[in-house]
Amino acid sequence: MKKTSIYIAVAAITGLLAGYLIFGIRTEEKTISTHNHAGETADQMWTCSMHPQIMQHEPGDCPLCGMDLIPAEAGADGLSPGQFKMTDNALALANIQTTVVGGQTDEVNSTISLSGKIAVNKEAVALQASYFDGRIEQLNVNYEGQKVRNGQLLATIYSPELVAAQQELLTAASLKSSQPQLYNAVKNKLKLWKLSEGQINTIETSGKVKENFPIYTTVSGTVSEVMSAEGDYVKKGQPIAKVNNLNTVWVEFDAYENQLSQISQGQKISIVSNAYPDELFQGRISFIDPVLNNSTRTVTVRATLRNSNDIFKPGMFVMGKIMTSPNLEQVATLSVPSSAVMWTGERSVVYLKVKADEPVFEMREVTVGARKGEQMEVISGLSLGEEIVTNGTFSVDATAQLKGKKSMMNKKAGKTMTGHEGHIGMQDIKEKGGIESTRDMKFPDRFQNEFQTILVSYLKLKDAFVASDSDQTAYLAKTILTELKKLNLKDLGAMEKAHLVKGMEMLEAIAKKKDLENQRAHFVIFNENIIAITSGLKFVNNAIYVQHCPMADSNKGAKWLSAEKEVRNPYFGDAMLTCGSVIDSLK
Template structure:
């Protein structure tokens, strides 16, 4: 009986377990389908590097060139517009691309100035002695003391003045017979600023005054004590500097680049470092007409009432002048500087458009207006509502370049013909071919990190350029060759003058751009040429070069990043 119960319990347990297993187990077809889909996804998914798109791997990992994390590569870049480059949402996040909607508003240029409080030069006075002699006593002994007009500042002993007084007393005795001599003796004292009361005192006492006072000609603050007790001074030598500080100047340094934004009459808001929490407003009353040739600075002056004496010469000041850009009440388009790619000839931005499974980016040329510090006014090329890239602009441009679409360095790369081509006579063709061959030797020397060979190739290239005579070209090709020769020689100077391989590489990019167009226009070689690109050269702006081989050998980094780059196109 007991065994029968055990058997029944075991059977029931097996049935329940089988039922549960049937519930949770997926069908064979589903498992097979899932496995197939997963395998297909793993097989189809390609991983690449945002900085080195030539890297292709079947699985995620690190870039073998720069070590960055690989990102999924979207093979489908069809957007309907051949100039639009598509990026997936995942790629946008990994590249940290940010955009903004262009709007309009009042554009203001804010100029920040630094300066200090100084004495109003019109109220500064040099107190001099009118009498030659030795200073017997100084009544004002320190800088900063307040003095009033007529106050005795010092006493002076003057042998010349004592002699002149004695001459006056002698002339008084014979003034009845020689009144002219008596008047001349008095005038001599007047020339030393001796007043009529003092002259009368001398005559009444019939005795020369030994020590005369030096009195203040103006009221103010002693800003400098020049003479000391016991000094012997000639007539007109300074004793004190006295300034009236009821009016002072706040003088700001105005750099050369800021002169166009500030003019006399501009309003400036400023603060004084010693008076925190207070803001002052003034008007620039004067700007130096001359620029300091050493510091490249002019002075802008604000006149300030200072009756309470709170502003003291030497205090530091910081000011702001705001300028309206454009016409009053006009609305300008302003974009961050990070959105603009500047090539020296063109200013470019990337416009974003929404696609079904990502975003499209297209290059657009714009015309820049004034610089507003961290932003630009856009005069032409953008409209309100356009969405532009403001962060990750260079990353987008590098990807666009390698996709063979219009980019910063190659705005016309999608055109069927980059330049008009010419068929050259054999002699002219051989000289053009020698220039390209010498350029390739220079490129190979940079690839091999061989500066000495690079210098030698650069020198030889200069000679080959000089041998080209545009007059031997056909009439149609002559003007084009003259332009190319001038451009190549101008860029050759910087390459040939380089003192090390880094300086030579930094000038090789512009040289290469002209050489690529030169080779495309005249096609002097029988071999195929490859236009190759490194996105990390030129501080991540990217740079191109020519090569006889499709294999990447990077002249901008040499052994450090030998295989960094991508083939952009071929010149047949």
């Protein structure tokens, strides 16, 4: 019995030892294999498979969805720190197009394009005023836009002062032979009040005092403002109406600083109006504003147009083209499509395709010169024959930001992209792994005041999407884009600028597309950025509600802003008008 127990104990010890030798070694090998970080470097980044914009230096959970982070793809072999590669699918989705840089002389494309609008010729504006104190008994001009002609009855005025002057005239007339100087003095006094010789003779002949006196217009034109009403008491010289002579109008264009060297007074300018797209009008530059507008960074350039048929209405938008004189002695310059150049307010950048047979890109800072039409002169930074991105530049820049490479807003490569830097438009991501909240963004008071106008235009754009009106959405997107370009971005931070730039890219796409579904797809991304900016404002003029539809954007969900709590869905229109809910309010 004792011997049997010994055998059993020995067998058990032998089994445990064999198990350790077999499974312990395998477990150790598995552990070593599991934690083998071959290929990883000290700069290993971790990302989320669902949200690749999230990049962190160490593993953990995704701050957006909670999934485990995975190692980010290591840099492709043979690429420099500033270079990055895009997939073929990404190229196709973003419609990336490139162009080989070529040279041209100033003889080619020597046209400057300017945008502007029709304005009243202020040299032809006349104020119709009262020449004496009195009360307006009858006003013959009642509304803006009314046509008047020189000598037309403007108003009838009762003036006690004029009544007394007429009595003086009658008294002096009776003494004309004995006191001619007194008579002439009284008569001249009435003439200073713009009474004609005929009116004075009528008073003198009739021997009666006239209580109400007429006032006649001194110019022909269109009433632009009625400044008095019947029953008003007016002082001598007080305006009754403003009359514009629209036989000539001003055309005021906005010229950028880099265009001024090619513009001078007396130059011919060809003008096309949206109202008459098939007609070409000719004018000459008559004035160049000596002061630069700091908010728009433009100078007003003015031309005068004849308008005898009243075809031009103040406020109309027009386009002007100036043919510049070619400089045959100037050496050939590099010129690229203006769509290739991205401007941050401090520097200009382009993206190079560095490998002919692979989609590898790199950011390059350039110095630009004058813009001529759709071409931009490049003074330095590019060489003849290099290939640059000319369409989809914002998408390429976004990819560079995601990969932590040099980009428009990131001058140095290798910067960790988190939250808003990596994915423009995420709202209210709380701090986790270094991610900021959009409500911590800083906007100067001046910017916040100017942005209120953008919000008003945005609400109109949202309503156009609700109405499923693709033409109106394109028009309003273009309008907002113009308004955004006028904002002063000088004092904004990189994150704030990034939201605006991405929003402008989406507006540009909406304005170009007439396909409603495509417009709505871009509206999703635009809303992410506009909501992020609005959330960072200290105040808004009126309550703005953030609304969300879980079925929009292919069931991914999408947000928008509204001035009313009642949901009117811009992503589905009448098909699902009330789908969604209010998730936040900004006051």
